[in-house]
Amino acid sequence: MEIQSVKGTRDFYPEDMAKRNFIADLWKQVSLRNGFVEYDGPIFEYLAMYQLKSGDEIASQLFAFEDRGGRMLAIRPEITPTLARMVNQRINTLPRPLKWFSVPRLCRAERPQKGRLREFFQWNIDIIGVDDCLADAEVIFCSVDFLMQTGLTSSDVIVRISSRKLIAAMLEYFGVEKEQLEKVYGVLDKKSKIPQETFEKMLEEVITEQAKRRKVLELMSVNSLEQLEDFAGSDKNAKEAIDELKKLFEYLNLMGITEFCRFDISIVRGLAYYTGIVFEIYDKSEQLRAICGGGRYDNLLADFGGPKISATGMGMGDCVLGIVLEEKGLFKNLSQKSGIEYFVAFADDALQNEAIKLVARLRRAGLKADFSYKGGSLGKQLKQASMQSAGRCIIVGQEFTQKGELIIKDMKTGNQETIAANEFFSRL
Amino acid sequence: MEIQSVKGTRDFYPEDMAKRNFIADLWKQVSLRNGFVEYDGPIFEYLAMYQLKSGDEIASQLFAFEDRGGRMLAIRPEITPTLARMVNQRINTLPRPLKWFSVPRLCRAERPQKGRLREFFQWNIDIIGVDDCLADAEVIFCSVDFLMQTGLTSSDVIVRISSRKLIAAMLEYFGVEKEQLEKVYGVLDKKSKIPQETFEKMLEEVITEQAKRRKVLELMSVNSLEQLEDFAGSDKNAKEAIDELKKLFEYLNLMGITEFCRFDISIVRGLAYYTGIVFEIYDKSEQLRAICGGGRYDNLLADFGGPKISATGMGMGDCVLGIVLEEKGLFKNLSQKSGIEYFVAFADDALQNEAIKLVARLRRAGLKADFSYKGGSLGKQLKQASMQSAGRCIIVGQEFTQKGELIIKDMKTGNQETIAANEFFSRL
Numbered sequence: 001m002e003i004q005s006v007k008g009t010r011d012f013y014p015e016d017m018a019k020r021n022f023i024a025d026l027w028k029q030v031s032l033r034n035g036f037v038e039y040d041g042p043i044f045e046y047l048a049m050y051q052l053k054s055g056d057e058i059a060s061q062l063f064a065f066e067d068r069g070g071r072m073l074a075i076r077p078e079i080t081p082t083l084a085r086m087v088n089q090r091i092n093t094l095p096r097p098l099k100w101f102s103v104p105r106l107c108r109a110e111r112p113q114k115g116r117l118r119e120f121f122q123w124n125i126d127i128i129g130v131d132d133c134l135a136d137a138e139v140i141f142c143s144v145d146f147l148m149q150t151g152l153t154s155s156d157v158i159v160r161i162s163s164r165k166l167i168a169a170m171l172e173y174f175g176v177e178k179e180q181l182e183k184v185y186g187v188l189d190k191k192s193k194i195p196q197e198t199f200e201k202m203l204e205e206v207i208t209e210q211a212k213r214r215k216v217l218e219l220m221s222v223n224s225l226e227q228l229e230d231f232a233g234s235d236k237n238a239k240e241a242i243d244e245l246k247k248l249f250e251y252l253n254l255m256g257i258t259e260f261c262r263f264d265i266s267i268v269r270g271l272a273y274y275t276g277i278v279f280e281i282y283d284k285s286e287q288l289r290a291i292c293g294g295g296r297y298d299n300l301l302a303d304f305g306g307p308k309i310s311a312t313g314m315g316m317g318d319c320v321l322g323i324v325l326e327e328k329g330l331f332k333n334l335s336q337k338s339g340i341e342y343f344v345a346f347a348d349d350a351l352q353n354e355a356i357k358l359v360a361r362l363r364r365a366g367l368k369a370d371f372s373y374k375g376g377s378l379g380k381q382l383k384q385a386s387m388q389s390a391g392r393c394i395i396v397g398q399e400f401t402q403k404g405e406l407i408i409k410d411m412k413t414g415n416q417e418t419i420a421a422n423e424f425f426s427r428l
Numbered sequence: 429m430e431i432q433s434v435k436g437t438r439d440f441y442p443e444d445m446a447k448r449n450f451i452a453d454l455w456k457q458v459s460l461r462n463g464f465v466e467y468d469g470p471i472f473e474y475l476a477m478y479q480l481k482s483g484d485e486i487a488s489q490l491f492a493f494e495d496r497g498g499r500m501l502a503i504r505p506e507i508t509p510t511l512a513r514m515v516n517q518r519i520n521t522l523p524r525p526l527k528w529f530s531v532p533r534l535c536r537a538e539r540p541q542k543g544r545l546r547e548f549f550q551w552n553i554d555i556i557g558v559d560d561c562l563a564d565a566e567v568i569f570c571s572v573d574f575l576m577q578t579g580l581t582s583s584d585v586i587v588r589i590s591s592r593k594l595i596a597a598m599l600e601y602f603g604v605e606k607e608q609l610e611k612v613y614g615v616l617d618k619k620s621k622i623p624q625e626t627f628e629k630m631l632e633e634v635i636t637e638q639a640k641r642r643k644v645l646e647l648m649s650v651n652s653l654e655q656l657e658d659f660a661g662s663d664k665n666a667k668e669a670i671d672e673l674k675k676l677f678e679y680l681n682l683m684g685i686t687e688f689c690r691f692d693i694s695i696v697r698g699l700a701y702y703t704g705i706v707f708e709i710y711d712k713s714e715q716l717r718a719i720c721g722g723g724r725y726d727n728l729l730a731d732f733g734g735p736k737i738s739a740t741g742m743g744m745g746d747c748v749l750g751i752v753l754e755e756k757g758l759f760k761n762l763s764q765k766s767g768i769e770y771f772v773a774f775a776d777d778a779l780q781n782e783a784i785k786l787v788a789r790l791r792r793a794g795l796k797a798d799f800s801y802k803g804g805s806l807g808k809q810l811k812q813a814s815m816q817s818a819g820r821c822i823i824v825g826q827e828f829t830q831k832g833e834l835i836i837k838d839m840k841t842g843n844q845e846t847i848a849a850n851e852f853f854s855r856l
Contacts, residue, residue: 003732006474009472009473010470011469012467013467014528017466017468018466033797035816039441040440041433041437041440042438043535046431049431067434067537075472095815130802255788370463
């Protein structure tokens with residue numbers, strides 16, 4: 001019986017796993033140096049949790065199932081609802097602000113396409129309990145810090161920043177009803193992904209009055225905060241939102257990442273729960289979906305039965321990022337990093353037992369070591385050593401039987417030295 | 429709306445995550461030093477894959493679901509079928525022997541109980557393409573190498589080793605039909621977990637003849653390979669299996685782990701696909717299920733549509749292991765490891781901007797650094813520094829405004845030094 005993998009999932013053979021680890025290890029390293037601590041939740045939760053606040057797109061892409069007790073469960077399509085649940089459960093004992101990160105495996109029943117799979121990994125960072133947009137700036141800095149660490153520069157990627165508070169204020173200022181806001185966000189979020197004509201048609205469905213629609217279209221063509229100020233006139237809410245964005249850009253300037261960042265009114269985000277500053281990071285080639293996206297979601301904890309506590313965060317998947325890193329040649333030295341330190345070869349099959357003993361000692365001393373199970377000619381064994389990217393080869397030959405000496409061969413330079421086994425181990 | 433987590437799953441708050449990472453990081457480290465390379469597969473596969481060879485227990489505990497295309501899928505309850513599928517797919521290009529490891533997240537719809545949850549992590553190591561029991565010895569050595577690395581000794585844990593080939597030979601020698609073998613294995617595997625009376629009743633169901641049953645019971649009381657040799661008489665298959673076990677113990681002796689290992693005829697393993705040497709490692713208190721188990725499965729690749737290639741491996745879950753490490757106090761220095769290196773405090777709110785700049789520089793230099801978003805008194809900020817287990821605190825005060833100097837406070841000793849900011853950064 002031959003069995004296939006499921007479409008939209010990935011097999012991580014060792015060379016693929018090295019790339020996945022390169023990304024995930026760097027996510028962890030950058031999270032930690034930015035003061036975040038790691039958490040995780042279960043791979044499945046109650047289905048209802050994702051139907052509550054994740055928005056229609058995610059809710060329609062759930063892998064749902066019933067367990068034996070008749071409970072409706074779903075594989076997690078995102079981790080933010082789990083985060084909200086976990087924080088609410090310990091709201092009285094957890095110190096605030098919380099700076100948490102996670103690298104969850106997520107599943108969405110999407111049609112697989114470039115940069116989008118049915119199973120992926122997503123870096124999440126969140127700051128909970130800080131109203132000031134300094135927290136939003138920190139989230140953006142941490143994201144950019146990671147991208148810079150991979151070798152990407154401001155010529156490669158751009159952070160597009162806007163504010164749901166701002167868009168809400170402007171829409172209300174134009175006379176769009178509060179109840180319509182969420183639907184309008186859904187349409188605005190699609191703007192850059194669909195033809196202008198389709199966009200205008202979709203907008204017509206959620207804003208029937210032509211005059212209001214014209215104003216929304218005009219708003220969408222605004223290019224700078226200054227231009228926006230003229231446009232917003234004396235509307236108090238809009239002014240507040242603009243001032244917050246200005247403050248955010250000042251923080252980003254202090255952090256030294258202004259060259260990466262730009263105000264972009266078209267950024268709205270697809271998820272239903274955003275309430276304030278929102279951002280997305282794009283590869284400048286503009287051929288791919290967003291590398292990451294995030295923003296403020298001040299109501300989610302309360303929506304999940306907890307107190308009203310502000311929160312802001314970001315999610316970055318591994319699929320689009322992986323394409324960008326591959327295209328720019330930034331997966332570096334992966335095979336070298338995965339190599340072993342010592343390969344122990346034996347000149348005669350009768351010496352395999354000595355090799356077994358040496359390898360066990362090396363490993364117990366914390367060194368990456370291996371040997372051939374089959375033995376055979378030294379040439380064959382050295383070939384295996386190369387395949388395992390061994391740094392050095394230890395040869396157990398007649399010098400060992402006669403004088404207890406080992407030959408240590410440097411696999412890069414080819415240099416050899418002979419050394420007493422005892423001395424070799426005492427040097428380690 | 430208040431939402432709970434699903435019973436039998438775990439939330440990993442940062443302190444729990446630190447323990448999970450302690451285990452997983454060590455699994456990876458020990459795998460690499462034993463010459464294994466990492467792989468992974470998808471979290472779900474076709475349901476049929478797990479109904480084929482995993483055995484009744486696992487097949488009855490699947491989280492199965494139908495996707496939109498009407499395909500029946502299941503969350504993985506183990507990773508060995510995925511391994512077999514992946515190896516078969518590239519059988520002609522992969523070098524052999526393969527030494528692969530993985531740390532998959534797995535789910536089983538079990539009744540949650542001590543050491544057994546519905547979601548867990550399992551370290552898997554496998555060697556593919558080696559007939560000789562040297563590969564089985566390597567798998568056992570690697571498992572023990574990990575346990576020793578956590579701080580466990582041969583006073584804490586024991587490796588119980590047997591052979592399916594041996595049991596098969598003996599059962600056939602007693603006249604048990606080949607078709608019955610799998611059912612008999614299932615009963616024998618339960619022996620140590622159920623009362624003797626229940627065991628005998630179950631045995632009666634699969635071996636109806638009393639004379640054969642008595643022999644099986646006698647076999648189960650054998651304590652050593654020597655005793656077994658007398659018992660097996662001149663049966664060729666039994667002798668072969670016994671010789672293989674003897675050879676295995678010789679290898680384990682060369683590797684220096686004899687004191688951990690014991691022959692134990694009662695080890696059979698629950699999974700259906702084992703064919704040769706099998707083993708389980710137990711905490712010596714005998715209060716818990718096996719810490720890990722493994723063995724040879726020479727037919728699985730062929731069962732999955734590939735060529736007949738021999739394989740042997742091991743799986744170690746994180747639940748029982750976690751209980752053992754907790755009981756023995758072996759989760760060490762976790763909060764210290766998770767701490768930041770520098771906390772930047774500011775003596776005056778007007779200096780927060782300077783702190784923001786310093787922190788960004790520190791992080792870009794690769795250092796774990798953080799600061800207070802709210803500011804407030806220095807005392808308050810130093811308290812936050814302690815909570816984040818900061819190694820050092822940098823104080824930005826009037827010396828900074830006046831002379832560009834920073835105060836560096838060692839949080840352990842309390843010692844302070846004053847240093848020019850430029851000099852501080854050039855020293856990093």
